[in-house]
Amino acid sequence: MIERLALIGVGLIGGSLARALRGAGAVGEIIGCGRSAENLELAFDLGVIDGCTRDPAVAVEDADMVFLAVPLGAVRGVLERIQGRLREDAVITDGGSVKGSIVADAAAVFGEVPARLVPGHPIAGTEHSGVGASFPELYHNRRVILTPLPQTDVVALERVRTMWQAAGAVVTEMDVAHHDHVLAATSHLPHMLAFGLVDLLARQQDNDEIFRYAAGGFRDFTRIASSNPVMWRDICIANADALSGMLARFGEEMTDLAETIRRRDGDHLLDIFSRAKTARHAYVDGVSPPKPEQDPEQSG
Ligand SMILES: NC(=O)C1=CN([C@@H]2O[C@H](COP(=O)(O)OP(=O)(O)OC[C@H]3O[C@@H](n4cnc5c(N)ncnc54)[C@H](O)[C@@H]3O)[C@@H](O)[C@H]2O)C=CC1
Numbered sequence: 075m076i077e078r079l080a081l082i083g084v085g086l087i088g089g090s091l092a093r094a095l096r097g098a099g100a101v102g103e104i105i106g107c108g109r110s111a112e113n114l115e116l117a118f119d120l121g122v123i124d125g126c127t128r129d130p131a132v133a134v135e136d137a138d139m140v141f142l143a144v145p146l147g148a149v150r151g152v153l154e155r156i157q158g159r160l161r162e163d164a165v166i167t168d169g170g171s172v173k174g175s176i177v178a179d180a181a182a183v184f185g186e187v188p189a190r191l192v193p194g195h196p197i198a199g200t201e202h203s204g205v206g207a208s209f210p211e212l213y214h215n216r217r218v219i220l221t222p223l224p225q226t227d228v229v230a231l232e233r234v235r236t237m238w239q240a241a242g243a244v245v246t247e248m249d250v251a252h253h254d255h256v257l258a259a260t261s262h263l264p265h266m267l268a269f270g271l272v273d274l275l276a277r278q279q280d281n282d283e284i285f286r287y288a289a290g291g292f293r294d295f296t297r298i299a300s301s302n303p304v305m306w307r308d309i310c311i312a313n314a315d316a317l318s319g320m321l322a323r324f325g326e327e328m329t330d331l332a333e334t335i336r337r338r339d340g341d342h343l344l345d346i347f348s349r350a351k352t353a354r355h356a357y358v359d360g361v362s363p364p365k366p367e368q369d370p371e372q373s374g
């Protein structure tokens with residue numbers, strides 16, 4: 075049971091956690107902190123928070139759990155503000171999409187990553203932002219990845235695990251750098267493709283016609299291009315190395331695909347599309363995709 079939860083950032087991610095914990099009877103009081111009075115008022119009216127402040131230092135007073143749910147670029151400033159203002163036994167955790175940057179921000183602010191800081195990431199969300207878009211079922215049966223460090227306090231880790239389980243999530247653990255590599259491929263890269271495609275088409279002279287005749291596939295593929303630009307700018311900067319590497323590999327894939335099409339190499343196209351279809355079926359069915367054949371150049 076959390077006595078007092080300080081929610082720094084009362085948007086989709088923070089608001090949904092608050093609603094889920096309240097629904098589960100797993101939290102006493104929830105204090106919301108944000109920059110916009112309008113969003114905080116809405117959070118209060120919706121019953122998501124019990125009180126609010128615009129100052130993170132005030133929000134964390136007497137809180138036994140602090141959840142950071144702000145864009146990644148705002149994390150360091152929040153940590154600077156709450157430093158020295160936390161209850162001695164307070165656990166700090168977050169929902170940021172990149173974990174290396176949180177660890178680096180905490181080390182820069184506190185001198186070392188505090189033992190009671192447990193970095194986390196719910197693999198659940200939508201393209202919508204703000205507390206109005208939050209809902210209590212967001213984390214039901216969805217994965218939350220915690221990335222504890224060697225110095226992480228085991229009691230703090232268990233408290234964060236229990237909190238997410240109360241919200242309905244399935245909690246797993248991963249190493250920080252591994253998390254950022256995996257998420258660069260599965261989440262950050264697809265968002266870049268959607269943003270890049272829609273921007274490319276929007277910059278065409280005949281863009282009204284392009285969008286008018288787009289079919290369902292375009293809508294499915296580009297839903298995530300409606301996501302919050304500030305949040306995604308911050309994710310890109312926070313995971314710049316892993317994400318730029320994935321984008322370069324994807325660029326090579328597209329160059330190869332263009333060359334294959336130019337050659338009218340139908341057999342190679344069938345190979346690519348059949349492999350992709352099999353892998354996606356496996357993903358949708360929740361089983362591992364077939365392992366790729368060993369590349370003789372890489373196997374030496
Ligand atoms: N949107 C999504 O689908 C997912 C987002 N995340 C991560 O969760 C975090 C929050 O994202 P969302 O809830 O979607 O964003 P959001 O835009 O819905 O909410 C963020 C809230 O933080 C507030 N805020 C911004 N700067 C602040 C500051 N300096 N001090 C206090 N409050 C501040 C904003 O006013 C806003 O209310 C991000 O770090 C994001 O990477 C993680 C998983 C999924």
Ligand SMILES: O=C(O)C(=O)Cc1ccc(O)cc1
Nearest residue numbers: 171196197198199200201261
């Ligand atoms: O809207 C979607 O499908 C998403 O993929 C949402 C999302 C955005 C960022 C994350 O770190 C995790 C999930």
